[in-house]
Amino acid sequence: MGFEQLMPAIAGMTWQDLVMITIGLILIYLAIAKNYEPTLLLPMGFGAILVNIPLSSAITQIDPATGEAVEGVLNVFFNAGIATEIFPLLIFIAIGAMIDFSPLFRSPSLLLFGAAAQFGIFMTMVLASFLGYDLREAASIGIIGAADGPTSIVVASRFAPNLLGPISVAAYSYMALVPIIQPPVIRLLTSRKERLIRMSGVGHANKKISKKALILFPIVVTIVAGIIAPSSLALIGFLMFGNLIRECGVLNKLSLSAQNELASLVTILLGITIASTMTSDRFVRVDTLVIIGLGLFAFVFDTFGGVIFAKFLNIFRKEGNKINPMVGACGISAFPMSARVIHQMGQKEDPYNYLLMPAISANVGGQIGSVVAGGIILTLVPLFA
Amino acid sequence: MTPTIETSLLIAGVSMAGIFVFMAIFYMLIIGLDKLLPFEEAKPVEQIVATSSDDGEEEYEQ
Numbered sequence: 001m002g003f004e005q006l007m008p009a010i011a012g013m014t015w016q017d018l019v020m021i022t023i024g025l026i027l028i029y030l031a032i033a034k035n036y037e038p039t040l041l042l043p044m045g046f047g048a049i050l051v052n053i054p055l056s057s058a059i060t061q062i063d064p065a066t067g068e069a070v071e072g073v074l075n076v077f078f079n080a081g082i083a084t085e086i087f088p089l090l091i092f093i094a095i096g097a098m099i100d101f102s103p104l105f106r107s108p109s110l111l112l113f114g115a116a117a118q119f120g121i122f123m124t125m126v127l128a129s130f131l132g133y134d135l136r137e138a139a140s141i142g143i144i145g146a147a148d149g150p151t152s153i154v155v156a157s158r159f160a161p162n163l164l165g166p167i168s169v170a171a172y173s174y175m176a177l178v179p180i181i182q183p184p185v186i187r188l189l190t191s192r193k194e195r196l197i198r199m200s201g202v203g204h205a206n207k208k209i210s211k212k213a214l215i216l217f218p219i220v221v222t223i224v225a226g227i228i229a230p231s232s233l234a235l236i237g238f239l240m241f242g243n244l245i246r247e248c249g250v251l252n253k254l255s256l257s258a259q260n261e262l263a264s265l266v267t268i269l270l271g272i273t274i275a276s277t278m279t280s281d282r283f284v285r286v287d288t289l290v291i292i293g294l295g296l297f298a299f300v301f302d303t304f305g306g307v308i309f310a311k312f313l314n315i316f317r318k319e320g321n322k323i324n325p326m327v328g329a330c331g332i333s334a335f336p337m338s339a340r341v342i343h344q345m346g347q348k349e350d351p352y353n354y355l356l357m358p359a360i361s362a363n364v365g366g367q368i369g370s371v372v373a374g375g376i377i378l379t380l381v382p383l384f385a
Numbered sequence: 386m387t388p389t390i391e392t393s394l395l396i397a398g399v400s401m402a403g404i405f406v407f408m409a410i411f412y413m414l415i416i417g418l419d420k421l422l423p424f425e426e427a428k429p430v431e432q433i434v435a436t437s438s439d440d441g442e443e444e445y446e447q
Contacts, residue, residue, distance in 0.1 A: 108415040115401075115408040122397035129393035138393055210425065213418040220414055228407070365408070372407045376400045384392045 012054030016280035023283070024048030024275075027169070036176035039264075040149065040271045044169065047074065047275020048283075059276055074276035077269060082157050082164070087270045088150035089238045092371075094263035095150070096242020097255050099335075099367060101217055102209045107361040110327070112309070114365030117331025118373040119305025120145035124298035131290065135385040136160055139377050141291055144171045145298025146370035147178070148333035153274070154235060155374055159381065165277035166288040170295030175334045179341045181296070182329050185303040186345065190325050194311070195349045197324040199358045211249065218243040221368075225375070232375020239371055299332075306331040306362075324355055330362035333370035339363040 004011040027045030031038035050058045051074060059072035081087035104111055125142030133141060136159035143155040144167055152171040156164045174181065186195075218240035225236040246255045277283075310328030317323065326345055330338045339359035346355035 105415055105419055108412050108419075111408050111412050111415070112405070115404040118404055119401065122400055126390065126393045126397055129387075129390045135389055135392055135396075138389075139396070208424040209419070210422040213422040216418055216422070217414070220418070221411060224410055224414065225407070228410075229403075368411065369404060369408060372404050373400065376403045376407075377396075380396050380400060380403075384396060 009054045014054075014280065016284040017052045017054060019284050020052040020278060020280045021049050023278075024052070030173075030176075034176075037172045039267045040172045041176070043268055043271025044172070044275050044278070047272040048278045050074070050272075051276055051279050059279065072276075074273060077273040078276045081269060082153065082273055083161070085154050085157060085234065087266050087273065088153045088157075089234060090262060090266045091150045091270065092235065092238035093242035093245075094258050094266065095367070096218070096239040096244075097246045097258035098263075099239075099243055099246075099364060101214060101243065101364060103357065103361040104364050105209045105213065106204050106207045107358055110323075110358055110361040111365040111368070113306050113328050113331030113362040114367070114369030115331070115372075116309030116328060117302045117306035117362075117366055118146065118369050120298040120301030120303075121373055121377075123301040124294050127297060128294055131294075135381055137163060139381045140167055141294050142298060143167075143374060143377060144174065144291075144295040145302050146333055146373055147171070147175050147299065147302065147338075147366070148370035148374070149175065151235065151333075151370055151374035153270070155377055158378065159385075161277075162282065163287070163291060165274065165279075165283055166291040167295075168274045169278070170292045173292075174295050174299045175337070178299075178332070178334045178337045181299050182303050182338065182341055183345055185300050186307055186326050186329050186342075189304065189307045190311075192349065194325050195346065196353065197322050198350075198353050199324055199327065199355060211247070214247045215244065215249075218247065225372070229375050229379045231379040232372065235371045235375050235378075239367075302332050303329045324353075324358070327355060327358050327362050330359045331366040331369060332363075333366045335363045335367055336360060338366070 024045045024047070027041045027048065030036040031042035031045060050056060055061055057070075057072055058074045060075045061070050061072065062068070063070050121142045123142075124145050125138045128138035128141045129135065140152075140156040140160040140163055143152050146152060149168065149171050152167055153164065156167040160167070222233070222237050222240045226233045242258055245251045245258055306328035307325045308328070309331075310323045310325040314322045314325070324346065326342045330342050332338050339356065339362070342359040343354070343356040346353045
């Protein structure tokens with residue numbers, strides 16, 4: 001009996017498999033040692049190891065004796081949970097249950113930053129098209145800029161399932177890297193004088209919000225979004241359903257379950273299932289590096305869009321009522337990390353400048369904006385591609 | 386410029402405009418809901434009891 005029959009996994013190991021196992025170890029290291037999105041990067045890292053050991057029974061293999069495909073459990077999960085979009089949509093219920101929309105009621109004008117900071121998505125889409133990707137792939141790569149993992153997964157699984165692995169890794173990695181990506185871009189685009197702007201004149205930080213308004217908001221948003229863009233309804237509707245459970249006041253147990261147990265269970269399954277697409281033959285390619293580069297581009301231009309939009313609005317606003325342009329950068333979906341980063345940047349410039357409340361408002365706007373962007377892409381791209 | 390780039394530029398423009406339209410609608414919804422349903426301070430328990438007993442007295446007098 002030869003070595004190949006005794007140790008088929010070692011005999012079948014290629015350098016690409018070793019690269020992927022190393023990437024898996026790096027993701028696990030980043031999750032544990034650096035605390036970078038550990039809930040997703042750790043399962044994805046472990047999954048990357050699991051699927052790149054040759055002949056792994058975790059993924060579908062061809063039985064050499066019979067020539068038939070033996071389905072692996074991760075492929076079963078993938079077909080059941082990601083190809084059908086069930087896992088990301090369940091995550092949306094959990095996220096909806098975690099979102100408090102009252103900061104938006106206190107400073108509704110900051111909602112618009114949730115639109116401006118999606119700029120990176122579309123800049124990246126255009127750049128990806130320029131680099132030769134077809135429209136569906138370019139849209140899937142651009143959506144990394146939504147800074148919203150489930151939205152990226154829904155769009156990529158529908159338009160470019162072959163790119164799902166690198167897109168998910170890029171989306172979650174960059175979300176974790178917001179404190180490193182955003183500050184230098186913001187400093188480059190703003191003067192110290194602008195960073196010192198206090199926002200006491202914008203919104204009402206202590207305003208109390210009616211419970212009825214908070215209950216009606218997710219219902220009305222769902223109806224309006226559904227009428228305008230029915231294709232976006234799965235994304236927006238599940239997010240708003242989660243929020244309604246939170247706000248209605250009679251489903252506290254379900255709200256807590258959605259925020260904790262549902263979120264934890266689906267996150268575990270989502271992370272390890274995405275790893276089933278991280279096989280060496282799909283991942284160790286120049287494409288992956290290009291997608292990771294484009295993801296960074298998307299995040300940089302999201303920040304650019306938000307900051308420049310704030311500066312544009314300031315042209316029309318009176319002194320004392322101006323917006324600190326740094327707050328514009330919070331229009332991305334990475335919540336509450338982006339708001340925290342901006343608040344800390346503000347405090348670094350002036351320890352008595354409290355930007356947390358407006359930053360949170362813009363950041364909540366970003367959570368809605370990213371889902372709307374995903375819905376619009378799902379509606380528009382099939383019309384042209 | 387290839388047709389793909391042209392189409393993606395078109396989608397980018399329409400999408401950005403679309404997101405702003407959506408957000409503007411949500412902005413108006415928030416303003417509307419806030420105007421229609423302003424926050425009302427919950428009445429303290431004693432006040433509720435007092436009000437209900439007053440009502441009872443009126444009914445009794447009638």
